[in-house]
Amino acid sequence: MDAELAKRIQANPKYKELVSKRTSFALKLGIFVLAMFYSYILVIAFNKEILGVKLNEAGVMTWAFPVAAGIIIISFITTLIYVKRANGEFEDLTNSIAEDVKDAL
Amino acid sequence: MRLISILGLMAVAAFAGGDATFEVAKREINIPAIIMFFIFVGATLGITYWAAKQTKSASDFYTAGGGITGFQNGMAIAGDYMSAASFLGLSGLVYLQGYDGLVYAVGFLVGWPVILFLMAEKLRNLGKFTFADIAAYRLGQKEIRTLAAFGSLSVVTLYLIAQMVGSGKLIQVLFGLPYEWAVVLVGVMMIVYVTFGGMLATTWVQIIKAILLLSGVTFMAIMIMNNFGWSFEALASKAVDTHAWGQDIMAPSDNGKIKDPISAISLGLALMLGTAGLPHVLMRFFTVGNAKEARKSVVYATGFIGYFYLVIAVIGLGAIVYLTPENAPEFFTDGKLFGGGNMAAIHLSKVVGGDIFLGFISAVAFATILAVVSGLTLAGASAISHDIYNNVLCKGEADEAKEMKVSKISVIIIGIVGVVLGIAFEHQNIAFMVGLAFAIAASANFPILFLSIYWSKLTTRGAVIGGSLGLATAVALVILGPVVWVGVLHNPEPIFPYAYPALFSVSTAFIGIWFFSITDKSQRAKDEIEAFGPQSVRAETGFGSEGAVDH
Numbered sequence: 001m002d003a004e005l006a007k008r009i010q011a012n013p014k015y016k017e018l019v020s021k022r023t024s025f026a027l028k029l030g031i032f033v034l035a036m037f038y039s040y041i042l043v044i045a046f047n048k049e050i051l052g053v054k055l056n057e058a059g060v061m062t063w064a065f066p067v068a069a070g071i072i073i074i075s076f077i078t079t080l081i082y083v084k085r086a087n088g089e090f091e092d093l094t095n096s097i098a099e100d101v102k103d104a105l
Numbered sequence: 106m107r108l109i110s111i112l113g114l115m116a117v118a119a120f121a122g123g124d125a126t127f128e129v130a131k132r133e134i135n136i137p138a139i140i141m142f143f144i145f146v147g148a149t150l151g152i153t154y155w156a157a158k159q160t161k162s163a164s165d166f167y168t169a170g171g172g173i174t175g176f177q178n179g180m181a182i183a184g185d186y187m188s189a190a191s192f193l194g195l196s197g198l199v200y201l202q203g204y205d206g207l208v209y210a211v212g213f214l215v216g217w218p219v220i221l222f223l224m225a226e227k228l229r230n231l232g233k234f235t236f237a238d239i240a241a242y243r244l245g246q247k248e249i250r251t252l253a254a255f256g257s258l259s260v261v262t263l264y265l266i267a268q269m270v271g272s273g274k275l276i277q278v279l280f281g282l283p284y285e286w287a288v289v290l291v292g293v294m295m296i297v298y299v300t301f302g303g304m305l306a307t308t309w310v311q312i313i314k315a316i317l318l319l320s321g322v323t324f325m326a327i328m329i330m331n332n333f334g335w336s337f338e339a340l341a342s343k344a345v346d347t348h349a350w351g352q353d354i355m356a357p358s359d360n361g362k363i364k365d366p367i368s369a370i371s372l373g374l375a376l377m378l379g380t381a382g383l384p385h386v387l388m389r390f391f392t393v394g395n396a397k398e399a400r401k402s403v404v405y406a407t408g409f410i411g412y413f414y415l416v417i418a419v420i421g422l423g424a425i426v427y428l429t430p431e432n433a434p435e436f437f438t439d440g441k442l443f444g445g446g447n448m449a450a451i452h453l454s455k456v457v458g459g460d461i462f463l464g465f466i467s468a469v470a471f472a473t474i475l476a477v478v479s480g481l482t483l484a485g486a487s488a489i490s491h492d493i494y495n496n497v498l499c500k501g502e503a504d505e506a507k508e509m510k511v512s513k514i515s516v517i518i519i520g521i522v523g524v525v526l527g528i529a530f531e532h533q534n535i536a537f538m539v540g541l542a543f544a545i546a547a548s549a550n551f552p553i554l555f556l557s558i559y560w561s562k563l564t565t566r567g568a569v570i571g572g573s574l575g576l577a578t579a580v581a582l583v584i585l586g587p588v589v590w591v592g593v594l595h596n597p598e599p600i601f602p603y604a605y606p607a608l609f610s611v612s613t614a615f616i617g618i619w620f621f622s623i624t625d626k627s628q629r630a631k632d633e634i635e636a637f638g639p640q641s642v643r644a645e646t647g648f649g650s651e652g653a654v655d656h
Contacts, residue, residue: 001649006639009646019645026222033222037215038373044208044357045369051204052356060345061338062355065418068207071215072411078218079404086226087397094646105648 005104012100018093025085029078036071137464138279145317145472149298152309156302163505164651166303166512167234167487168391171651173308175398179405181308182389184315185480186213186410189271189473190539192318195414196453197446199421200428203344203354206421210414212373216380217410221403224381226396227558230647231640234491235484236387236550240557241496243636245565245629249553250496252572254488256549257384259576261485262522263542264385265478269527272474278444279451279467285528292524295479299486299520300513304392307479314476317469319413321454325466326416328457329423337419344425354425368603375543375607382546382554385484396647424449427456478523486515537588540605544583548575548610556618558644561637564630567622575614582606 009015043050051064098105164170173181191213198206231239237253269288276287298306333339341355348354380386393399428449430437436452437443443452454466490512495503503511553572556563583589585600603609622630643649 001639001643003635003639006642009642009648010638015642015645022645030219030222033215033218037211037377038370040211041369041373042366045366048357052352059338060342060352060355062204064204064356065207065337065341068204068211068418069415071211072414075215075218076404076407076411079221079407082218082221083400083404086400091397097646098648101648 005101008104009097009101012097014093014097014100018090018097021093022086022090026082029082033075033078036074040067040071135280135460135464135467137461138467139464141464141468142280142471145313145468146294149306149310149313149472149475152313153298153302153306156306156309159305160301160303163234163491163509163512165305166509167388167483167491169303169305169308171392171394173392173394173398175393175401176405177308177312178389178393178398178402179409180315181311181392182386182402182406183409183413184311184318184473184476185386185389186406187315187318187413187473188268188477189275189470190267191413192322192417192473193275193447193450193470195417196421196424196450197448199418200424200449201446202358203348203350203421203425204356205358207414207418208357209376210417212376213380214407214411214414216377217403217407219377220381221400221407223555224558225390225399225403226647227644228387228390229393229396229399230644230650231558232387232391233651234388234391235487236384236554237488237492237496240553240568242557243633243640244557244563244568246501247497248565248569250492252569253550253553254492254497256382256545256572256576257488257492258485260382260384260542260546260550261481261488261519262526263538263545265481265485265519265523266526266530267538267542268474268478268481269523270530270533272471272478273527273531275470275474278448279470284531288524288527291475291478292520292527294475295482295523296517296520298475298479299483299516304388304483307476307483308389308392310472310479311476314469314472315409317465318473319409321466321469322413322416322420324462325423325450325454325457326419329419329426340419340422340426344422347429348425367608368605371603371605371608374611375540375547375605378547378551378607378611379543380546382550383542384488384546384550385480387554388480388484388487391651395650420450420453423457424453428452482516482519482523485519486512489515489519533593537583537593540588541580541583544579544606544610545576547607548579548614549573552611552614552618556615560622561634561641562622563618564622564625564627564633566625566627566630567618567620570621571614571616571618574617575610578613579606579610582610 051067052062055061055063055066160166162170195206195210198209228236228239231242235253235257237250237257240253241249269291272291273284273288276282276290277284280287282290298310329340333343345352345354350358389402390399393402427433428436428442430440433452433456442448451463451466451470455463490508494511495501495508549572552575553568557568582601583606586606587599587602587604590596590599
C-alpha cells in the first residue's frame with residue numbers, strides 16, 4: 001500500500017470510526033478476560049483455600065471446579081461476542097471504506 | 106511421585122518428560138491398535154497424494170493457497186493444541202494431582218481470546234507465509250528475519266525433541282515396537298506428509314486427528330458419566346474416596362509449581378504469550394482467505410479446545426476411580442501404573458471400551474504426535490526457506506520453484522535432525538524443553554511481533570537488541586533455574602529461584618525493545634516510523650493483503 005493511499009484512508013472518518021470502535025471493543029474484552037484469569041491465578045497464589053470451600057457441606061464438590069469451567073466457558077463466549085460484532089458491524093465499515101477508495105485499490 | 110511433581114513444570118512438559126514417566130517395558134503386540142493405525146496411515150497417505158496434486162506454488166505449499174475455511178482452520182488449530190501432551194499429560198496430571206491439571210488447562214485456554222482480540226486479523230492482513238513477514242514488514246529484512254528464524258527454529262527444535270522422545274516411549278508401550286524404530290517411523294511419516302502434501306496435507310491430517318480425538322474422549326467421558334448416573338458429584342465423591350490425597354484433589358494443591366505469586370504470574374504470562382508466539386500456530390492464520398475467516402477460526406478453536414479440557418477433567422477423575430491396584434491389577438506392576446501417569450488415559454480406554462477401543466485410542470494418540478510434528482516441521486522449514494534463503498540470502502528475489510525445493514530439503518533435514526536428537530535424548534530428562542520453548546516464544550517472538558503491529562516507534566535496532574535480550578534472558582534463566590540447574594545438572598540449589606522465567610524475560614524484551622528504539626535517531630529509524638502508517642492501514646482493513654487462491 002502506498003503512503004498516498006494510506007493517508008487518504010486514514011483521513012476517512014469511517015476509518016477513524018472503525019479503528020477507534022474496534023480498538024476500544026477489543027481492549028475492553030481483552031482486559032475483562034485478563035482480569036478474570038489473573039484474579040484466578042492470584043487466588044491460587046495467595047488464598048487457594050477459598051477454592052477448596054465446598055458447594056454443599058454434605059458433598060465433596062468445591063468451588064474450584066465451577067470456577068475453572070466458568071472461566072473456560074466465559075472465555076469462549078467472549079470470542080463469540082467479539083466475532084459477532086467484528087464480522088458484522090466492523091466488516092461492513094471496512095467494506096464501505098473499500099467502496100470509498102475503490103478507484104485506488 | 107516426587108519425579109512426577111517435578112515434571113509438573115507444565116502439563117505438556119509432564120508428557121515430554123516421558124523418560125521419567127514411561128517405564129521402559131514392552132507390551133505384547135496390540136493387534137486392533139495396529140490395524141487402526143494402518144487405516145489412519147492409509148487414509149492420511151491418500152490425503153497426502155490428493156494434496157500433492159493440488160500443491161504447485163509456494164503459496165500452496167506454505168499456506169494451502171489460503172483456501173482453508175474458518176471452521177477447518179479452527180479444527181486444525183485445536184488439533185495443534187490438543188497434542189499428545191495435552192491429551193495424555195493433562196489427563197495424567199488430573200489422575201496424579203487432581204485439580205492441579207485444570208489450572209494448566211485454564212491457562213492454556215485463556216490465551217486464545219487474547220490472541221483473537223489483539224492478533225488474529227492483523228496476522229492475516231499483514232502476513233504471507235511466516236510470522237517474520239509481519240515483523241519485517243517495515244523493518245530491516247535481513248536482521249529481523251534472521252532473528253525471527255532463529256527464534257522459530259529454537260522453538261521448533263525444542264518442541265520436536267520433546268514430541269519425538271514422547272512418541273518413541275508411547276509407541277514402545279503401545280505397540281511393543283523398539284524405541285529407535287518408533288522414532289524413525291514418526292520421522293519418515295512426517296517427512297512424507299510435509300514434503301509431498303505441504304500445508305494442505307498437514308492441515309487435513311490435523312483436522313482428521315482432531316475429529317478422532319474429540320470423538321474418542323467424548324466416548325470415554327460418556328461411559329464414565331453413565332456409570333455414575335450422570336452425576337459429577339458422584340464421580341468426584343468416588344475419586345475423593347479412592348485417591349490417596351482425599352479431599353485435597355478437589356482444589357489447587359500445595360505440591361504444584363504454582364506456590365508463590367511470582368511463579369503464578371510468570372506461568373500465566375508464559376502460557377498466554379507463549380501461545381501467541383508459537384510459529385506453528387501463527388502460520389495457521391495465513392491459511393485462511395481473509396480476516397473474517399481468521400476470526401471465525403479462533404472461535405471454533407476456542408470452543409473445541411475448551412470442550413476438550415472440560416472432558417479431560419472427567420477422564421482424569423474417572424482414571425482416579427478405575428485405575429487403582431485393587432480395581433485394575435492388570436495395569437499395575439509392583440503397585441505402580443504401567444507406563445506411568447501419562448498412560449492413564451490409554452489404560453482407562455481399555456477399562457471403559459475394551460481392546461477395540463484401546464486400539465482406537467492408541468492409534469489416535471500416535472496420529473496426534475504425527476500431526477503435531479508435521480506442523481512443527483513445516484513451520485521450521487518455512488523459516489529456513491522463506492526467511493533465511495529467500496529473504497536474507499536472495500534478498501527476496503529467489504525463484505519460487507527454487508525456494509520450494511529449499512523448503513523440501515529443509516523438511517528432510519529437520520526430520521533427520523528430529524530423529525537423531527530424539528534417539529540421542531532417549532534417556533535424558535527433557536521435561537524442560539517444552540517449558541523453554543514457551544519461554545522463548547513468549548520472550549523473543551511475541552514482543553517483536555506484537556510491537557511491530559501496534560507500536561509506531563519500533564525500529565530495527567530496538568527489535569533486534571531487545572528481542573535478542575529477551576531470548577538470552579529466557580534461555581539463561583531456564584538453565585540457572587530449578588528445572589535445569591537442579592533437575593538436569595543435579596546442583597543442590599538453583600541460582601535463579603523460579604521455574605518460570607517469563608515474567609523477567611518478557612519484561613526484559615519489552616524494555617530492551619523500547620529503550621533501543623526510542624534512542625535510535627538514525628535516518629533509517631525515521632523511515633521505519635514513517636512506514637507505520639501504511640502498515641497500520643493494511644493491518645486494520647486488510648486492503649492489499651495476500652488473497653486466497655482458487656483451485
